[in-house]
Amino acid sequence: MYTLVIIRHGQSQWNKKNLFCGWTDVDLTEKGFEDARAAGRLLKKEGYTFDICYTSVLKRAIHTAYAVLDEMDLNWIPVIKDYHLNERHYGALQGKNKTEMADKYGEEQVLQWRRSYDVRPPVLPDGDERLPENQPVYKEIMKTVKLPHTECLKDTVARVAPYFEQVIKPEIQKGKKVLIAAHGNSIRALMKYIEDMPEEEIVGINIPTATPMIYHLSDDFRVIDRSFLGDQEAIKAAIEAVKNQSAKSSGK
Ligand SMILES: O=C(O)[C@H](O)COP(=O)(O)O
Structure with missing residues (x-):
């Protein structure tokens, strides 16, 4: 049996x-850092340890990974940063307020952008300085890969799943204990792939920040169980x- 731990970054400024x-590279808040550290302490207390960590190229996930590992005295393990684990690209919605968008376009529309499986948010326009081709971090990657200007969850699954299959899974199969520090929707994409989850089910999944998710997997990689570590009532409320982040403001 294998154990895999996945954690969403702590609360970000946005x-x-x-x-x-x-894909906007926003840092954690103080609370975000502290929650990530608390997750590390909890993992240590519960007897978890890691040999290798995978994260995205976005600092909210990288800083979460290091906060967790620091609390576990595991700063020395390899931390692999790869854009395949980035958050879903939110296109032209990036920087927009979720409540204001719900007030303007309706909750249904915003829910569709946030949770439908195959509806892409509006695309970032050509020439926008936030496009991946204008970011130094993606310069090398762009030489061989076409990076997104918006993504639906299906697109995110298409980049996360092969990375998991070809890079992360072989390490787990070698017996390495793996931590993945990622994002709400790249984690949902991983779950969809690992569990072979139907589309109707993944649309209803929401991932709380800085909460370790534990997978037990059989030797042939079937899911035995999945659970969140921590106070179950608090986790339910966080989910x-x-x-509810895209509920309309009251009175609208
Ligand atoms: O990119 C974001 O805005 C969040 O990390 C995830 O947002 P969502 O829960 O609205 O998909």
């Missing part, structure tokens, strides 16, 4: 302001809060 973030 989570706090309720803005769509996507509800993520779900």
Whole structure:
């Protein structure tokens, strides 16, 4: 049996302001750092350890990975940063307030952008300085790969799943204990792939920040169980809060 731990980054500056973030490289808040450290302490207390960590190229996930590992005295393990684990690209919604978007376009529309499986948010326009081709971090990658200007979850699955299959899974099969520090929707994409989850089910999944998710997998990689580590009532409330981020402001 294998154990795999996946964690969404702690609260980011834009989570706090309720803005769509996507590939925007926004840092954690103080609370985000502290929650990530608390997750590390909890993992250590519960007897977890790691040999290797995978994260995205976005600092909210990288800083979460290091905060967790620091609390576990595991700063020395390899931390692999790869854009395949980036958040879903949120296109032209990046930087927009989720509540304001719901007030303007309706909750249904915003929910469709956030949770439908195959509807892409509006694309970032040509020439926008936020496009991957204008970011130094993606310069080398862009020589061989076409990077997105928007993504639906299906697109995110298409980049996350091969990376998991070809890069991460072989390490788990070698017996390495793996931590993945990623994002709400890249984690949902991983879950969809690992569990072979139907589309109708993944649309209803919301991932709380800085909460370790534990997978037990059989030797042939079937899911034995999946659970969140921590206070189950608090986790339930955190999941509800993520779900409700795109509710209209009261009175609208
Ligand atoms: O990119 C973002 O805005 C968040 O990390 C995830 O947002 P969502 O829960 O609205 O998909």
